[in-house]
Amino acid sequence: MIERCSGVIVNISSVAALFPQIPLLHYSAAKAALITYSKGLAKEVASSGVRVNIVTPGNVESPGADAIRQDIFNAFGIDPSAVVAGIPLGRLGVPTDIAELVGFLVSDRAAWITGSNFIADGGESPGVCAFSMGMRLLPVQ
Helix, strand or coil: CCCCCCEEEEEECCHHHCCCCHHHHHHHHHHHHHHHHHHHHHHHHHHHCEEEEEEEECCECCHHHHHHHHHHHHHHCCCCHHHHHCCCCCCCECHHHHHHHHHHHHCHHHCCCCCCEEEECCCCCCEECCCHHHCCCEECC
């Protein structure tokens, strides 16, 4: 990509990176590292014409995510309907929700976007992320 002076990388993280919970700390740490790496890489390769962005999905239906959610529900006695109730758009995401965002990011329509983290979670995340100037996550009350 650097030799061709063009290319796009879209890394897939998880909202678990932003809101780590005890049963998934290892996963949260890895996904947080991916966000940090992607932001640094975006700065490193931008002058070579390569763009790097991150998509950070929330609760999306997939066999793997469904199994993890079920394990958490069972371990903590959580009612599965509570997850959907906490999503303002009223449903879990589906893989095409994420794929459409990735498709946009790799297209020429996103030619001036790099180093950005796109949270796609149906509005579920309970905070405002302000990462510039050393700000930290500010909870919404």
